[in-house]
Amino acid sequence: xxxxxxxxxxxxxxxxxxxxxxxxxxxxxxxxxxxxxxxxxxxxxxxxxxxxxxxxxxxxxxxxxxxxxxxxxxxxxxxxxxxxxxxxxxxxxxxxxxxxxxxxxxxxxxxxxxxxxxxxxxxxxxxxxxxxxxxxxxxxxxxxxxxxxxxxxxxxxxxxxxxxxxxxxxxxxxxxxxxxxxxxxxxxxxxxxxxxxxxxxxxxxxxxxxxxxxxxxxxxxxxxxxxxxxxxxxxxxxxxxxxxxxxxxxxxxxxxxxxxxxxxxxxxxxxxxxxxxxxxxxxxxxxxxxxxxxxxxxxxxxxxxxxxxxxxxxxxxxxxxxxxxxxxxxxxxxxxxxxxxxxxxxxxxxxxxxxxxxxxxxxxxxxxxxxxxxxxxxxxxxxxxxxxxxxxxxxxxxxxxxxxxxxxxxxxxxxxxxxxxxxxxxxxxxxxxxxxxxxxxxxxxxxxxxxxxxxxxxxxxxxxxxxxxxxxxxxxxxxxxxxxxxxx
Amino acid sequence: xxxxxxxxxxxxxxxxxxxxxxxxxxxxxxxxxxxxxxxxxxxxxxxxxxxxxxxxxxxxxxxxxxxxxxxxxxxxxxxxxxxxxxxxxxxxxxxxxxxxxxxxxxxxxxxxxxxxxxxxxxxxxxxxxxxxxxxxxxxxxxxxxxxxxxxxxxxxxxxxxxxxxxxxxxxxxxxxxxxxxxxxxxxxxxxxxxxxxxxxxxxxxxxxxxxxxxxxxxxxxxxxxxxxxxxxxxxxxxxxxxxxxxxxxxxxxxxxxxxxxxxxxxxxxxxxxxxxxxxxxxxxxxxxxxxxxxxxxxxxxxxxxxxxxxxxxxxxxxx
Numbered sequence: 030x031x032x033x034x035x036x037x038x039x040x041x042x043x044x045x046x047x048x049x050x051x052x053x054x055x056x057x058x059x060x061x062x063x064x065x066x067x068x069x070x071x072x073x074x075x076x077x078x079x080x081x082x083x084x085x086x087x088x089x090x091x092x093x094x095x096x097x098x099x100x101x102x103x104x105x106x107x108x109x110x111x112x113x114x115x116x117x118x119x120x121x122x123x124x125x126x127x128x129x130x131x132x133x134x135x136x137x138x139x140x141x142x143x144x145x146x147x148x149x150x151x152x153x154x155x156x157x158x159x160x161x162x163x164x165x166x167x168x169x170x171x172x173x174x175x176x177x178x179x180x181x182x183x184x185x186x187x188x189x190x191x192x193x194x195x196x197x198x199x200x201x202x203x204x205x206x207x208x209x210x211x212x213x214x215x216x217x218x219x220x221x222x223x224x225x226x227x228x229x230x231x232x233x234x235x236x237x238x239x240x241x242x243x244x245x246x247x248x249x250x251x252x253x254x255x256x257x258x259x260x261x262x263x264x265x266x267x268x269x270x271x272x273x274x275x276x277x278x279x280x281x282x283x284x285x286x287x288x289x290x291x292x293x294x295x296x297x298x299x300x301x302x303x304x305x306x307x308x309x310x311x312x313x314x315x316x317x318x319x320x321x322x323x324x325x326x327x328x329x330x331x332x333x334x335x336x337x338x339x340x341x342x343x344x345x346x347x348x349x350x351x352x353x354x355x356x357x358x359x360x361x362x363x364x365x366x367x368x369x370x371x372x373x374x375x376x377x378x379x380x381x382x383x384x385x386x387x388x389x390x391x392x393x394x395x396x397x398x399x400x401x402x403x404x405x406x407x408x409x410x411x412x413x414x415x416x417x418x419x420x421x422x423x424x425x426x427x428x429x430x431x432x433x434x435x436x437x438x439x440x441x442x443x444x445x446x447x448x449x450x451x452x453x454x455x456x457x458x459x460x461x462x463x464x465x466x467x468x469x470x471x472x473x474x475x476x477x478x479x480x481x482x483x484x485x486x487x488x489x490x491x492x493x494x495x496x497x498x499x500x501x502x503x504x505x506x507x508x509x510x511x512x513x514x515x516x517x
Numbered sequence: 518x519x520x521x522x523x524x525x526x527x528x529x530x531x532x533x534x535x536x537x538x539x540x541x542x543x544x545x546x547x548x549x550x551x552x553x554x555x556x557x558x559x560x561x562x563x564x565x566x567x568x569x570x571x572x573x574x575x576x577x578x579x580x581x582x583x584x585x586x587x588x589x590x591x592x593x594x595x596x597x598x599x600x601x602x603x604x605x606x607x608x609x610x611x612x613x614x615x616x617x618x619x620x621x622x623x624x625x626x627x628x629x630x631x632x633x634x635x636x637x638x639x640x641x642x643x644x645x646x647x648x649x650x651x652x653x654x655x656x657x658x659x660x661x662x663x664x665x666x667x668x669x670x671x672x673x674x675x676x677x678x679x680x681x682x683x684x685x686x687x688x689x690x691x692x693x694x695x696x697x698x699x700x701x702x703x704x705x706x707x708x709x710x711x712x713x714x715x716x717x718x719x720x721x722x723x724x725x726x727x728x729x730x731x732x733x734x735x736x737x738x739x740x741x742x743x744x745x746x747x748x749x750x751x752x753x754x755x756x757x758x759x760x761x762x763x764x765x766x767x768x769x770x771x772x773x774x775x776x777x778x779x780x781x782x783x784x785x786x787x788x789x790x791x792x793x794x795x796x797x798x799x800x801x802x803x804x805x806x807x808x809x810x811x812x813x814x815x816x817x818x819x820x821x822x823x824x825x826x827x828x829x830x831x832x833x834x835x836x
């Protein structure tokens with residue numbers, strides 16, 4: 030026990046007592062924030078795309094496009110108002126806000142009115158009222174050829190930002206075979222958002238005109254196009270009266286479990302890799318045999334596994350404490366706004382799911398950690414290890430596919446079978462748990478996983494014994510599986 | 518209480534069907550320095566590993582302090598393996614403390630001893646330096662200290678001199694002598710016969726997995742026929758006078774042709790004084806007379822033949 034403790038302690042301190050560990054710890058929220066912000070940054074840093082429309086059809090399409098875009102923007106802002114008011118209160122408050130919005134034709138003023146109506150006048154300030162990613166300007170020429178210098182940048186148009194080149198130009202022409210011919214001219218051939226938006230607007234306009242020409246009134250067209258089905262999802266119960274409506278809260282455990290499955294996968298893969306690297310370093314540094322003069326094989330193996338596990342648990346504990354504090358603070362703040370939202374946090378920090386995640390982490394870590402340690406003991410360099418790692422990496426990658434599957438069908442036969450494969454159980458069973466799989470399946474797959482873990486540890490110790498004393502190496506394994514082809 | 522720190526009997530081990538060690542038996546008496554000699558691949562390291570229970574033998578047994586090697590026995594042993602290294606990112610003191618604690622030395626005592634040994638080995642200034650900042654020789658000294666810091670009764674050093682410069686080799690020889698004088702048993706393997714000749718009370722010679730000799734240095738040297746190197750001017754009746762004493766070989770004239778060199782390998786029981794006396798009585802005009810002192814290398818050659826000697830020389834070149 031003394032040797033196990035000391036080896037584990039040394040291993041633990043070799044990670045934790047370094048700047049790298051703490052920088053790594055801090056880098057997670059930094060990179061998570063960066064990752065979450067990057068799409069917004071890309072969106073906001075994108076220059077405004079100015080485009081012009083040349084209508085050669087006489088159908089007033091330039092005005093149609095302008096009006097419909099204003100209308101679409103107003104709808105988008107209304108959706109944002111509706112989403113935000115969900116966090117504020119019940120249906121009555123939401124309706125009051127939307128009524129206030131609908132009453133004012135000026136979109137930016139309407140948003141302020143909406144939030145003022147429910148007692149949060151400042152909330153509308155962050156809304157994207159303008160939607161300035163693409164702005165239509167008057168065409169600086171009579172036909173498409175006149176606009177070419179403006180698109181290439183040889184000529185510029187005057188805008189509120191100063192002189193700018195045109196991003197694109199549309200020409201609408203009569204056609205003998207189609208309702209219209211549309212020519213889209215731009216130097217950007219990859220981004221089709223603007224092209225698709227304008228084509229959709231014109232197509233919808235033509236469809237509306239066609240319906241009007243067939244004798245429908247504008248109100249009838251609106252009714253026809255605004256048809257909506259009233260869909261209610263119910264959580265089935267043996268008693269029909271006991272069915273409850275499926276809410277976001279009901280779906281949350283599935284999403285949380287799958288996220289936990291991914292986190293488990295990432296944690297086990299990262300930590301097992303650390304063990305592999307550390308083992309190769311020790312093998313290359315000829316430390317293993319020195320250790321063997323003071324400790325037995327199993328003590329070194331368990332000590333190393335224990336040290337790195339303790340490092341991982343330290344990481345989880347820090348995040349757990351930080352998460353707990355943030356949850357407590359966030360929960361208190363949210364409860365003042367909407368007590369229902371506290372329920373979402375309860376799902377995220379469900380002790381059953383977190384407890385299961387811990388058990389699956391330990392089993393998965395021991396299995397993959399022992400395998401990676403045994404591989405490390407056979408290798409002197411990372412290059413040696415890469416050839417041996419391929420089958421293990423593939424084995425580790427497959428459960429990721431099942432996690433994606435389980436998002437849509439956690440009860441599918443494939444996912445059920447995958448959850449019984451011991452090396453995948455930690456990830457796939459984790460994702461299945463919220464679907465309440467039969468207890469015998471959870472216990473059976475769990476027992477198989479524990480048995481396999483013990484078997485893997487035993488086999489890893491045997492390989493480790495051979496590798497540590499240089500009685501076997503990567504070539505031995507290749508020869509054994511007849512993969513290498515070369516006799517070394 | 519056994520008088521031997523280590524007893525091995527009939528140890529045999531094969532790897533992949535290839536025999537590495539065959540029927541090796543020997544004893545390391547307490548308080549003695551025992552040399553375990555032979556070229557690379559002779560089976561020394563495998564025998565030492567089996568002796569400590571690091572690997573199991575196919576046949577035979579090893580007894581450490583009178584019983585099968587176990588954790589308690591290992592705590593009384595200081596082992597420096599042939600394949601050795603230390604954590605490069607740890608300081609010299611931390612490495613020594615780590616290994617001392619693994620051997621059961623309390624933390625405070627381990628730190629005190631680490632500082633003490635580092636000072637004795639001239640490494641006091643390096644105590645707080647990381648191993649990667651030290652020279653190879655300094656790092657090796659740290660490894661040696663780590664092996665003996667728990668002050669074991671039995672010190673086993675596998676090729677301890679390899680990689681050390683002559684100055685540090687002399688320091689290590691001195692350390693081994695000090696440990697023996699302090700009553701500790703020392704067993705070290707080497708392919709360099711000179712170290713063993715200077716240090717050992719007893720030697721075990723290994724070749725191709727087998728023990729070829731086990732005894733004192735003098736007993737080993739007695740295996741080597743004595744030789745006398747002579748030189749005399751051309752025309753002197755050297756063969757007439759000396760051929761009866763042993764095998765006489767003409768090794769050629771010197772550069773200016775003024776004398777001929779001879780090598781006389783004495784028959785058993787003949788002393789070099791008898792040869793000198795015969796030369797004087799015969800009036801031979803000798804220009805050179807040198808009774809040649811045999812070395813362990815000669816004993817090894819005598820015991821294993823020329824092929825074994827070539828393996829030994831190849832080992833020296835490898836290291």
